[in-house]
Each structure stands twice: as structure tokens, then as C-alpha cells.
Amino acid sequence: MTDYKPAIWMPVPLDNVFTDSWGYTRKWLVLHKTAGGSSAQGVAAYFQAGADGNRTSVHYVVGQDGVVVQCVAEKDGAGGNCCLETGHDPFWPTDINLNLVTFSIENVDPALDNSTPMPEAQKAALFALIVDLCVRQHIPMRPADANGGIAGHSSIAPLTRKRCPGNFPWDDLWTFLDQKNKELQMGVPQNWNDDGTTLTAPNGHKVVQGFRDYILSHNWDANNYPLEEEHAQSPLEISNPALGAGVQQMFRWTSLEWTAQQGVFVSWIGQELLALRAQVAQLTVDIAALKQQQGATLPKAWHDALVPLKPLIEQL
CATH class of the missing domain: 1.20.5 (Single alpha-helices involved in coiled-coils or other helix-helix interfaces)
Structure with missing residues (x-):
């Protein structure tokens, strides 16, 4: 089952992933091009077969026709972002396998030097995927730095991957993401304050991560302020024990809840x-x-x- 609804599910063998990212939090998204291949499904099949012998994998592949294939569950680390080379950007941590702290997206480019301009269908599909992934997984939608963000593979491996992603519409991406960030900021309820990571209500209670993203994107009423900080809750709901454990934050009129299976949702408070x-x-x-x-x-x-x-x- 895919994490991104439009995607086709073509999973790689479990030996080719880092299960649950070994408990690490992902902060970065790394963008690639394939330097060969003709379709997202074909590239995914290549990863499934392990043809290169290196257990390579990525979370998503985007075709030139806009088709999106998911190869690795987002909860797991993929095997596409190793390893640091001389000249890498200085913000990357040097004491950990970067596959444990990154997501990765491949973009099909039939040219061996990744020189093909990105078609509009591919660009639209990629940009939509990036926004969806970053919002859900709390990846900053901006150029990468030590606190997270988005980078090309060449940022990690400037010697062997200096043309990855090669001919890439970076200016278009940053313009698109700037607009999306502004749209999210426009969702700050009146008299609340948002610093980019923490949304603070007038009563001082704070809303973070997925709950913050939900409020910013759902025209939240300013008077529906939080009555507590978010906390683990088990069971999450007395009326629906099948939900199991999760995270909950009570507001004046309702509550926001999260489970690994459903993500963020509004509870049926009645x-x-x-x-x-x-x-x-x-x-x-x-x-x-x-x-x-x-x-x-x-x-x-x-x-x-x-x-x-x-x-x-x-x-x-």
C-alpha cells in the first residue's frame, strides 16, 4: 500500500531497505535523476531485481509521463543516498549512514548524463509529490541546511554523482515551494503565532509537526485553541478501540489525533x-x-x- 495516493506500489526486497530507519528521524529529501531508463515502472523493476548488486533503492520514482511509483515505504530508509565524498556540502552529518536520515526520489532521464530537460508532466508530478511528502514528514520545503531541507544527490557525492540530478529545474522548484510555504503561512489563525515549526495559540499552548500542518491547511477557527500540549494516548479513543494507541491534542471544540496508519485526523468528538x-x-x-x-x-x-x-x- 502506497503512502502517496497517486503512486503505484512496486516494493523492492526488504533486504534493500533500512527497516523503520533504525529509529532515526528523516530531515532531508534528496533528489536524483536516473541517467538511463525510459519509465518509472522500468526503473522500479530494476531496483526490485537488484541488478546492480548494491541493493540500491529509493522511495519514489517519477516518470517523464508523470507516473509515480513507490518502491520503499516512507517509514523505512531507502538505499540511494550513500556515501559522502570529498567536497560534500558541510551540513551533512558525517557519523551516520545518510540513508537513515533522508528520503529519496528518482526522476527518469534517458540521457546518460542526465541532460534531458524535465517535461512538464514529470515536473508537475514531482513538485506535487515533494509538497505532499514534505508536509506529511515535516521536511522543510527549502534548500537544505543542517536543520533539514531539499538537496540534489551531488550535494552528498560531488565526485561520482556531480551530474545527479543534472539538468534540473531548481529555480522552478524553489519558486513553487515558496508559494506553497506562503499558502501555509496564510493559514495561521488570527492572533496565533507561527515561527515556521511551532504554532502558538493566544493561551500559550503549542501545536507542532503534523497537527500544526493540519491547522495551517484547514482554515482553522482562531477560537478553537488547544487546551493542552500533544501527548501519547492509549487507547486513542474509548469509542473506537480499534484505533489503538496514538497521539492526541484536545482543543476547545474537538481534538486532533494521529496514528501511524491514518496520519492526522479530527476525532469524532460527539x-x-x-x-x-x-x-x-x-x-x-x-x-x-x-x-x-x-x-x-x-x-x-x-x-x-x-x-x-x-x-x-x-x-x-
Whole structure:
């Protein structure tokens, strides 16, 4: 099953991925060109076969016709961004396999030197994929630096991959992403503050990561401010135990929730409230029954000792 809805799922063997990225957080997106091949499906089949013997893989391949193929689940690290070479950009960490902290996208270019101008269909598909991936995975939509962002493969390997991605529409990409960033910023609710990573409500509570992205992109009412910080919750919902554990943040009118399977979503607060009311009603009945049981079984000596105190208690 793909993480990006328009994509075709053509997974590589599990031996060719870093499962769960070994627990690391991805901060960068690395863009490539294929230097050969004619279709996204063909390149994906090449990765599936392991024809180069190096267990190479990428998360996505974008064809010149705009077809998108996913080869590696986003939760896992792919095998396309190794290794640092002399002259690499200085912000890259040098003490870790970069495949554990990056996502990677290949773009089909039949020219061996990656010199083919990118067709409009491919460019449109790639740019849409980049925005979707970056928003969901919290990758800064700007040129890469030590805090994350987007770079070409040549940034990592300027000797052997100096033409990767080669002829690439960088200016068009940055213009497109600047506009998308402005659109997200336009979604800041009135009197809230956003510094690019943290959205702060007037009451001081903060909204970050996926919950922040959701608010910025969904015309959020300024009066629906958070009542708490986000936190792990298990079970996530009393009324829907099948959701399992997740992350939750309560707001005045609703709550935002996240699971690995569903991403960020708005909870069905009415359904949850009714389930909680039913629980409270049952607990009230149970407590009353326990009190009655305790009164019925109270030792006689205790009962006799308390009788003289009854008038005093009633005056309190």
C-alpha cells in the first residue's frame, strides 16, 4: 500500500531497505535523476531485481509521463543516498549512514548524463509529490541546511554523482515551494503565532509537526485553541478501540489525533463524548452499589460507635 495516493506500489526486497530507519528521524529529501531508463515502472523493476548488486533503492520514482511509483515505504530508509565524498556540502552529518536520515526520489532521464530537460508532466508530478511528502514528514520545503531541507544527490557525492540530478529545474522548484510555504503561512489563525515549526495559540499552548500542518491547511477557527500540549494516548479513543494507541491534542471544540496508519485526523468528538458519558453513568451505578455493600457489611461495633455522632455530622 502506497503512502502517496497517486503512486503505484512496486516494493523492492526488504533486504534493500533500512527497516523503520533504525529509529532515526528523516530531515532531508534528496533528489536524483536516473541517467538511463525510459519509465518509472522500468526503473522500479530494476531496483526490485537488484541488478546492480548494491541493493540500491529509493522511495519514489517519477516518470517523464508523470507516473509515480513507490518502491520503499516512507517509514523505512531507502538505499540511494550513500556515501559522502570529498567536497560534500558541510551540513551533512558525517557519523551516520545518510540513508537513515533522508528520503529519496528518482526522476527518469534517458540521457546518460542526465541532460534531458524535465517535461512538464514529470515536473508537475514531482513538485506535487515533494509538497505532499514534505508536509506529511515535516521536511522543510527549502534548500537544505543542517536543520533539514531539499538537496540534489551531488550535494552528498560531488565526485561520482556531480551530474545527479543534472539538468534540473531548481529555480522552478524553489519558486513553487515558496508559494506553497506562503499558502501555509496564510493559514495561521488570527492572533496565533507561527515561527515556521511551532504554532502558538493566544493561551500559550503549542501545536507542532503534523497537527500544526493540519491547522495551517484547514482554515482553522482562531477560537478553537488547544487546551493542552500533544501527548501519547492509549487507547486513542474509548469509542473506537480499534484505533489503538496514538497521539492526541484536545482543543476547545474537538481534538486532533494521529496514528501511524491514518496520519492526522479530527476525532469524532460527539461519538467519543457519548461513550464517555455511558462509562461515567455505569461507574456511578457501580460506586453506589459498592457504597451500599459497604454499609450493609459494616461491623456492628463500628455502627454502634458511629450512631452517637450522626447528629453532629448532619450539622456540618
